[in-house]
Amino acid sequence: MGAGDDDGNSISSDNDDDDDDDDDNDNDVDPVIKLLALLYSSVKTFVSCVAGAFSEWLSEHPDVIGLVLPLLLKGLQDRSLAQSASMSLKDLVRECQLHLQPYASDILIAAKV
Numbered sequence: 001m002g003a004g005d006d007d008g009n010s011i012s013s014d015n016d017d018d019d020d021d022d023d024d025n026d027n028d029v030d031p032v033i034k035l036l037a038l039l040y041s042s043v044k045t046f047v048s049c050v051a052g053a054f055s056e057w058l059s060e061h062p063d064v065i066g067l068v069l070p071l072l073l074k075g076l077q078d079r080s081l082a083q084s085a086s087m088s089l090k091d092l093v094r095e096c097q098l099h100l101q102p103y104a105s106d107i108l109i110a111a112k113v
Contacts, residue, residue, distance in 0.1 A: 052091030
């Protein structure tokens with residue numbers, strides 16, 4: 001009764017503590033997830049708004065166009081970003097037309113939707 005009973009109680013007590021730790025971890029993770037969602041939304045908005053301002057620079061650095069263009073094309077599908085994404089895309093096409101040929105079909109498909 002002595003040692004075996006203590007071990008059994010100790011294990012169940014440890015399990016109770018683990019449940020409390022899980023609750024604490026859940027409380028810590030929730031604000032982090034909310035912050036990540038906010039940052040992701042902010043980054044999308046930022047890219048949609050300022051990509052056009054960098055279109056002249058992008059024409060001199062065409063290797064970066066492939067990173068920016070997909071974000072703008074996705075922005076066209078998002079109501080909250082569509083206007084800024086389309087204005088940035090217009091600027092990008094005006095300044096970088098010589099570098100956009102590989103992306104022409106992607107741009108046309110995104111524009112149809």
